[in-house]
Amino acid sequence: MGSETQIIHNNELDQLVHVFMISFPGQGHINPLLRLGKRIASKGFLVTFTTTENLGQGIRGSNDAVSDQPVPIGDGFIRFEFFDDEWPDGDPKKFDMDQYLPQLEDVGRRWVPERLAVLAQEGRPVSCLINNPFIPWVSDVAEELGLPSAMLWPQSCACFLAYYYFHHNMIPFPTEDALEIDVEVPTLPLLKWDEIPTFLHPTTPYAFLKRAILAQYKNLSKPFCILMDTFYELERSTVDHTIELLAPTPIRTIGPLFKKPIPGGARVRADPLRPNQDCLKWLDGKPDGSVVYISFGTIVFPPQKQIDEIAAGIEAAGITFLWVMKPPAKEAKMSPHTLPDGFLDRIGDNGKVVQFAPQEQVLAHPAVSCFVTHCGWNSTMESLSYGVPMVAFPSWGDQVTDAKFICDVFKTGIQLTRGEHEKRLITKEEVEKCLRDATSGPKAVEMKKIALKWKDLADEAIADGGSSDKNFDFFIDQVRKRGEIVVANAKKVANGLPTKENGH
Template identity: 30%
Template sequence: MSQPHIVAVPYPAQGHVLPLMELSLWLVKEGCKITFVNSEFNHKRVMKASSENDDVRNKINLVSIPDGLEPEEDRTDLKKLTEAIGEVMPGKLDEVIKMINESDENGVSCVIADENVGWALGVAEKLNIRRVAFWPAAAATLTSFFSIPKLIDDGIIDSDGAILKKQGIKLSPNMPIMNSSDFSWAFFPDPALRRVVFDLVNDNAERVKSANWIICNSAKELEPEAFAMFPQMSPIGPLLATNRLGSSTGHFWPEDSNCLNWLDQQPHNSVIYVAFGSFTILDLTQFQELALGLESSKRRFLWVVRENLILNGDSVYPKGFKDRVGNRGHIVKWAPQQKVLAHPSIACFVSHCGWNSTVESVSNGVPFLCWPYFADQLFNQSYICDIWKVGLGFNKNENGVIGKEEIKNKLDKLLGDTTFKEKALDLQAKVNTSVKEGGSSNKMFGKFVDWIKTQRSSI
């Protein structure tokens, strides 16, 4: 049988590129050939950030296509980015696939596209190629997208996605409560931008119906109710490099591995790890309160302060902060997070609750302090605190700031109660069993690989 050739297309954001790259490496391990199609802007970032020891380029064919914006334009402007992508990327992906089909006698076997780029599934359908939708986040979030028609019928939202009833709802009787104000599109206060995001979410949910598979970077053990509600979603995760005995790749910033040497010098279960992913932005007041909270905790900490974490400015620490914390604090611009969370010195994770960070922490038995910023991170916090009970959330003061006293108090509460660590270790055992031989995710991934390796069928 010929080697399957798969084209993988991520949504152009760090939290989406990483898990699809991980899936691609798993598929390479199973004997597949992968062409990974990044936007030109992100492709350059990935290549610049990759280390000399990173051999991903020898395993995966990394290609790029334009996203329709100039290099200096703002890619956090979702309205502008969405419009540009829609005008440019479908045609460019079509060209890439046709070039592969001309050069590879067997042609493209399958397109695996992030659910958030439904247009890529449309390109595959037009070219009569088998297609897979990859969902990199919690299955429960995708169920909320699939439930949009019912949410409109029930009067929870209107046809533009505006929230009509701010309340806790259950998408099905056995699902956890989801606050209607936490829907991914509801975060955006500007009605025009909210409508753009809502229309994109709705359109993608419709396009996914044409996919042969919907695979999800989650496990039945984490969210059984969501998978029971929509059984067409197939759990194959968590997809972690540590489970593949490799290093994660696809980062937009160079990883500072020196922090692992610093962790080696710290006692077991003693370090607070603080990292907010690639999108979270803090104003200067909040940034300084966080610094003072870590200082007043008197505990060791590893803090990731990426280059654009502060709103409209550089990271300005409280006067004398670095001198006062000395060597018990270690600050880096970007960390090898999976290796950090697997390190025995880590005691807890102060996290934005992005799904990648969530499953990485869960897979290592590390309890959380939740600091969600937007979109699905708010619901992920509900999983962490209310369903799995492996973490705590912060409360903001009257000025909308999480104060230094609140930070210190929650750290003391989390680390002073062994129940959180015990529950985290119990959840870790269940999740890690799912990806081992005979586990639920392992079996599903095996079925998926078998399907990929079947001869290309006419659709």
């Protein structure tokens, strides 16, 4: 293995433009950035992907291909490095963003330049930095090092625009004196007070996340390109308006990132647990369009009483279901969810409960009829791109805005809850009715028809010559050109010659 790696290094790696990606340590941030990293690598680049060591432990444990050694992806390679945030596992300060984000910045501002210097000495100089939100200091580090940078926005363009208007105080948003006012963002539907991203509401318990997100908006002029994991046909007028607002910094929609086939890409994943492949075999035995898939993402953890009501509603509706019931995070110090006594015995083979599922494969399976989802953007994009209608069960953040779009704009969903602002239990009767409406009758038929339309448009966007494909090629061309300038400048510095601007 060592000799093979040495051969790869000597013959190929030294010739590739090297892109360094830094992710905020959250699963909803890591997944889309890694998808982007694999796509970049496939075009003949060396990509180094990094996040914190505490996330790295889980990623390495669930995927044998995650290593500091280069793994072939298409025409290039991807490798991983993880850095110590210098706080011990279990430290309560890690879960206070107001304390943790400054710590992450302090460590990152030291570690990234040091690490890049070592890579340069090893003959693999970095030519571009790419980050996602919550760590805008990456753009500062790139500027200080004379390197170009880009940012991947992992939510909808609609949410990006709402944050932009809030940050620049361009329109009224709810305040302590006017908590329930509607919000009118150009190109978006009228958003009620509980449909804006909840972090922007004055009553949010997550004000630290608002500060973290908005910090990126102070640095929007520094990246040479802002990438979005959406596709133009899905948010056409909003994308056009955002492009006008941020000119001359280009906005490029390149999604759905997960759906573009990449040679060798499937083996490199960042799942926190090893997916349960048994559920796919179970789905194989079910008729087409007969199974409801239920998953609330990696962070949302509904109260036990709500789980009881959902289970009762499922049983009353008589549906066949696959339910991802993940364990709580260790630091949360919460008890795992339980199901009502005798529930699984009564359901029999009409239901399956797992801790983790390969969601993309599940949603692509013909047996799946609809998706009960927390409406995170990754899940929303996956469901739209596979033509799967949704039952919207948002909690907070951009989820409530995504739910609004799923149901009222994209018209592929039924809303079961309006999120944390409701402050109530969704009853089993509501769950039962919603599941029946989503799986049978005229509403279900219409949603499926529209969902398949979005699937076709997503496929067209990522196909050769499609909107996302052309945008990605533009970005790759820019990275390559800037990378060549950076490498040329590095060689001139080494030889004591004057350099050109890096194109940033």
